Structures are given as structure tokens and as C-alpha cells.
């Protein structure tokens with residue numbers, strides 16, 4: 001169900017609102033799941049701040065259980081590190097604007113530029129090892145992280 005190139009669907013850079021039912025999606029500015037990205041969980045998004053920018057879409061079907069991410073101060077998994085299992089304001093653990101690489105041991109994680117889920121996002125999947133945020137324009141900017149959680153009610157009633 002993924003769409004690696006919205007151009008082929010006639011939708012490239014034209015999406016201005018969307019509605020998500022069920023599993024969350026990641027929308028990417030560039031084709032083939034690259035470039036700036038943003039996660040959309042179940043709900044309606046009538047106006048998008050990055051309206052008209054998305055060129056590919058990926059549905060998240062990964063196992064969300066047992067989330068674990070290890071953040072590193074420097075690229076190539078060097079320097080100080082922290083291991084997290086739940087949503088964390090990085091200011092609270094003296095790690096804001098610090099992370100430069102990470103390893104995801106479990107779950108799907110969203111890193112945010114600012115607290116309260118604001119600013120740019122970086123989405124990462126189970127088993128991902130990202131050795132450097134520099135090419136992703138995300139070096140030393142993450143201030144908040146959270147794992148996506150299973151939708152309890154969705155599981156019960158769908």
C-alpha cells in the first residue's frame with residue numbers, strides 16, 4: 001500500500017488535507033521515502049502546514065511493542081548515550097540539541113526538533129541504525145522523542 005512516487009498517481013506535491021484511518025503513515029517530501037518527513041496518526045488533518053510538499057507515503061505496519069531507542073551524542077554511535085523506552089523530553093535528561101546518531105532496537109520512533117511534538121521530525125523503524133544525522137539536516141536538533149503506541153481501542157473494535 002506504500003506509494004513511493006506520488007507523481008505516478010497524479011498527486012505529487014498536491015496533497016493539502018488528509019484523513020488517516022487505522023495504521024499511522026509517514027509522508028515524505030521526496031520520492032522513495034526520503035527528505036523531510038512527518039507522521040500522521042489516525043484522525044483528520046484538514047489543513048497541513050506543509051501542504052503540497054509530499055511526494056511519497058509509507059504505511060506503518062511494524063511491531064510497536066517493546067519500544068527502545070539508543071541515542072548517541074556524536075556520529076557513528078560515539079560519545080555519551082541514552083537508552084529510552086518511552087516518550088521523553090530530552091531537556092529533562094540533559095540531551096536536548098545533542099543527538100547525532102541512533103539505533104532503534106524496537107518500535108517506531110519519532111524524533112522532534114522541539115518539545116510538544118513541534119518542528120521537524122525524523123521517523124525511524126525497528127532495527128534502523130542511523131550513523132549520522134548530518135545528511136538528514138537533523139544534527140544536534142532533537143529535543144523530544146516518542147515511540148508510536150498501539151491504538152488500544154482500534155485493536156478492540158476494528
Ligand SMILES: [Ca+2]
Nearest residue numbers: 073098099100
Ligand atoms: Ca551531537
